[in-house]
Amino acid sequence: MLRCSRLRMTRQRRIVIDILLASDDHPTAAQIYERARSMMPGISLATIYNSLDALVDAKLVNHLHPDNGPSRYCPNVVPHIHLMDDKTQRVIDVQLKEGLTPADVFDLPEGVTIDAMEAYLHGAIPDKYFSQHTL
Secondary structure, eight states: OOOEEEEEEEHHHHHHHHHHHOOSSSOOOOHHHHHHHTTTTTOOOOHHHHHHHHHHTTTTTTOOOOOSSSEEHHHHHHHSSEETTTTOEEEEEEEEEEOOOOHHOOOOOTTOOSOOOEEEEEEOOOOOHHHOOOE
């Protein structure tokens, strides 16, 4: 993934990517920092933010801006939206149905093209979802 982007792979960026790929919770920078410290005790929060910024700029990671909450990060870069459980604050990816594009779902003005998509659905995710799906 990093090789294809021409982004120089550092140990810190590799740790951040590995944490994101192993996460099912769309972690915040602070959560990534806490997890990274077990792998690299001397890593700083600033290094986490710098790594995340580089990964976002390279379009390898999505930077999420949920309503009334801290920024979160998602390694899934295919077009999708997020569903946030309002009670637990858990976030899951929701893919478009196969064969659909954002233009198939939204009534866009003529000539508009979509370069990126960031949207949140809010509601309740049943606990059984998490026991049936590996995130």
